[in-house]
Amino acid sequence: MWAQHTLTLPARRRGFHLITREITGAVPELARTRTGLLHVFIQHTSASLTLNENASPDVRADFETYFNHAVPDGWAPFMHTLEGEDDMAAHIKASLLGPSLTLPVQQGRLALGTWQGVYLCEHRDHGGPRRLILTLNGEAL
Numbered sequence: 001m002w003a004q005h006t007l008t009l010p011a012r013r014r015g016f017h018l019i020t021r022e023i024t025g026a027v028p029e030l031a032r033t034r035t036g037l038l039h040v041f042i043q044h045t046s047a048s049l050t051l052n053e054n055a056s057p058d059v060r061a062d063f064e065t066y067f068n069h070a071v072p073d074g075w076a077p078f079m080h081t082l083e084g085e086d087d088m089a090a091h092i093k094a095s096l097l098g099p100s101l102t103l104p105v106q107q108g109r110l111a112l113g114t115w116q117g118v119y120l121c122e123h124r125d126h127g128g129p130r131r132l133i134l135t136l137n138g139e140a141l
Contacts, residue, residue, distance in 0.1 A: 016060035036138015046090035048097035054117025090123035
């Protein structure tokens with residue numbers, strides 16, 4: 001079985017946002033999948049995806065603090081500056097974290113660990129809506 005959906009997420013402020021429920025809600029075939037993989041791909045170069053802690057908002061805030069320290073906006077050596085001081089830093093952060101995740105599916109659910117959740121990593125101050133391509137491949141129940 002194959003299924004593919006496009007999910008457009010509303011614009012969010014800069015930061016790390018849990019989107020696991022939005023993803024699973026956009027793939028109705030997931031509930032009918034015995035075993036498989038869900039590939040999640042973001043079609044943007046200044047936002048990314050990662051999998052991490054789903055309970056404490058402090059973890060998401062610490063991610064934002066770390067990445068802003070490691071790759072600061074407006075760093076003087078950046079040449080790509082026409083789209084704002086946060087743009088080149090956003091591209092680098094997105095490349096470090098990556099544009100996609102491949103998640104296991106078991107018995108109609110994502111087979112994530114107890115404390116795992118999918119993050120939209122928004123690296124721009126005004127990034128706008130973000131579009132994800134969700135591709136499910138698996139064996140039906």
